[in-house]
Amino acid sequence: MGTTHQIPNHPYLSMSKNHQQSSQKTDPSNLPGWPGYRTRSNRSGLDPVDSYREQAFLEGMFIRKLFTLQLRTRNRFYLFLMLLFGLGLLALALPFIFYALTDLLPYVKTVSVMNAMSGVIGLTLMLGIPLAFGIGLLVNFAINLSIINGTHSDSEQQKENHPKKQKKPKKKLPKHRKDYK
DSSP states (O other): OOOOOOOOOOTTTTSOHHHHHHHHHHOGGGSTTSTTSTTOTTOOSOOHHHHHHHHHHHHHHHHHHHHTTOOOOOOHHHHHHHHHHHHHHHHHHHHHHHHIIIIITTHHHHSOHHHHHHHHHHHHHHHHHHHHHHHHHHHHHHHHHHHHHTSSOOHHHHHHHSOOOOOOOOOOOOSSOSSOO
16 A cells, blocks of 8 residues: 655754754865765766866865975885986976076077077976976975984974873853752
């Protein structure tokens, strides 16, 4: 006659509607591009738009950590790759900089300054990105190596080892006196 449907056990079913909305807003896995959004409930994780958003988010995190000198790893293979790519990007940029300094700058005396400097500025702008990434990788490599050797202390390790002294919470008084009616 009548069929009964069982409601799946879901953490949001026992919450009030306002609490559901506030917890959904603060849950980072509900933000497009955040890791975990692509594989949220009732999704296969194969949506190309969500995959590209998640990839872009992680690339942005990598670039932010690279240029704020917070790219940390203790894995020797990753350290080797950081050194290899850093030296490779510098090796790519240095011959062009050498060319700009040796071949273009002597023409400053014979040719107009603007023509010679436009070539130097063009090369600098073109090589600025690989040069910045190469220097960033090498500096992060040096910081990670010094952390492994113990000559440099990581600020995150210091926070974990020396937590701030927490103030003792004040004793809360009851809202209503029990002996008073």
